Amino acid sequence: MTTDDPPPIRRLSEWDAARLRDLADEHGTPLYVIDQGRVRENVANLEQAFHAEAISYAVKANTVRTTLETVADTGLDAECASAGEVKRAVEAGFEAVRYTAVNPPAADLDHVVSLSDAVEDLDLVITIGAADTLAALEERGYDGPLAIRVNPGVGAGHHAKVTTGDAPKFGVPFDRVPDLASDVLDRGFDLVGLHAHAGSGIHDEDDLQAHRELVARMGELARDLDHDLDFLNVGGGLGVPYRPDEAPLNLDRVASATREAAGDLDATLGIEPGRYVVADAGVLLTTVNTVKPTPETTVVGVDAGMTTLLRPAMYDAYHEIRSLAPDADDREATAATVAGPICETADVLGRDRPLPAPERGDVLAIGNAGAYGYEMASNYNSRPRPAVVSLDGSESELAVERETLSDLTRLEIEQ
Numbered sequence: 381m382t383t384d385d386p387p388p389i390r391r392l393s394e395w396d397a398a399r400l401r402d403l404a405d406e407h408g409t410p411l412y413v414i415d416q417g418r419v420r421e422n423v424a425n426l427e428q429a430f431h432a433e434a435i436s437y438a439v440k441a442n443t444v445r446t447t448l449e450t451v452a453d454t455g456l457d458a459e460c461a462s463a464g465e466v467k468r469a470v471e472a473g474f475e476a477v478r479y480t481a482v483n484p485p486a487a488d489l490d491h492v493v494s495l496s497d498a499v500e501d502l503d504l505v506i507t508i509g510a511a512d513t514l515a516a517l518e519e520r521g522y523d524g525p526l527a528i529r530v531n532p533g534v535g536a537g538h539h540a541k542v543t544t545g546d547a548p549k550f551g552v553p554f555d556r557v558p559d560l561a562s563d564v565l566d567r568g569f570d571l572v573g574l575h576a577h578a579g580s581g582i583h584d585e586d587d588l589q590a591h592r593e594l595v596a597r598m599g600e601l602a603r604d605l606d607h608d609l610d611f612l613n614v615g616g617g618l619g620v621p622y623r624p625d626e627a628p629l630n631l632d633r634v635a636s637a638t639r640e641a642a643g644d645l646d647a648t649l650g651i652e653p654g655r656y657v658v659a660d661a662g663v664l665l666t667t668v669n670t671v672k673p674t675p676e677t678t679v680v681g682v683d684a685g686m687t688t689l690l691r692p693a694m695y696d697a698y699h700e701i702r703s704l705a706p707d708a709d710d711r712e713a714t715a716a717t718v719a720g721p722i723c724e725t726a727d728v729l730g731r732d733r734p735l736p737a738p739e740r741g742d743v744l745a746i747g748n749a750g751a752y753g754y755e756m757a758s759n760y761n762s763r764p765r766p767a768v769v770s771l772d773g774s775e776s777e778l779a780v781e782r783e784t785l786s787d788l789t790r791l792e793i794e795q
């Protein structure tokens with residue numbers, strides 16, 4: 381690292397409170413804010429550590445058009461999980477697109493195969509995770525390059541995370557890959573790569589050890605195939621510190637561990653981070669509606685909930701919460717449970733957080749909301765989805781409009 385490198389992580393405390401308050405004033409809340417400058421810094425940090433590897437952005441972490449364009453401009457490839465993602469990645473200007481077909485619906489395959497014919501110079505690879513997807517592609521006349529998604533978690537003696545991280549739903553069982561590879565080649569397809577992704581993520585030493593095992597197994601598999609591959613992709617899952625006292629991931633260490641574990645390869649080693657590219661580039665702004673003292677805690681009711689940011693309700697995920705009140709420093713710390721407006725017990729964004737005594741009308745910022753935030757927003761409880769604002773330097777522009785109440789019934793057929 382040199383002093384010119386971007387900081388490894390942007391903490392919630394580093395966002396300019398006055399600027400965020402102004403955005404909340406101008407656009408209303410709940411509001412996602414995504415800083416394209418920070419997205420570029422994250423890509424630069426990844427490229428610095430993984431200098432020899434091919435990097436794809438797993439677009440499902442954030443598919444807002446502006447964000448996709450920023451990442452496409454940096455030259456990263458796109459890793460897509462659906463026809464919709466492939467369409468959006470192509471429209472945003474990605475030239476190389478990997479479509480990883482997880483139990484692909486017929487309509488998805490139709491769409492992706494037709495795009496591969498229709499878009500000139502599109503560098504598309506379809507990654508199959510089951511033998512019968514091969515037949516489905518054959519039926520559609522696909523004759524482009526293929527990769528195989530491997531489920532590396534097999535047998536005893538392997539780290540629990542590797543086994544549980546890749547549920548049987550994902551990928552072809554490790555031991556069956558050589559047979560499928562022969563089948564792919566026998567049917568005249570161009571087999572260009574192997575792929576694996578463990579969903580669990582790399583945060584600490586145990587995770588890094590599990591990652592090493594995964595990569596080492598994949599390296600062996602690639603060497604055992606008597607066929608030359610272009611790439612071996614070992615997935616995403618690079619962790620970000622959600623808690624203020626957590627250290628950032630040491631990317632250089634992860635990169636050298638990845639290289640070392642893969643061993644000698646004729647193929648390019650690839651990674652496909654999603655979260656790492658966008659998580660700390662985004663915050664969610666929300667306004668306090670009610671402050672209710674209870675015997676256990678102060679319940680702070682806000683206008684964002686599990687339909688705005690699902691991760692706390694779905695994964696028990698921790699997201700830092702900060703008061704943007706101009707006089708926050710003068711207020712006494714209060715243990716606050718920040719809850720949304722949805723009729724579900726799980727609709728809590730943070731429990732017993734020491735916040736400067738919240739007041740109605742305060743704007744709160746929720747950190748690390750750039751990844752899997754807006755993407756997982758829903759209309760449950762007939763809540764319109766929030767707006768998204770994109771920052772670039774001192775500029776800001778609306779990237780996604782706020783849904784309205786009439787949008788909620790837009791697709792209904794009047795009887």
Ligand SMILES: *Cc1c(COP(=O)(O)O)cnc(C)c1O
Pocket residue numbers: 438440441459461480577581615616617618652653654655656
């Ligand atoms: C979701 C996903 C990723 C990205 O995971 P992150 O944890 O966001 O880095 C990479 N590859 C595949 C196949 C995925 O499904």
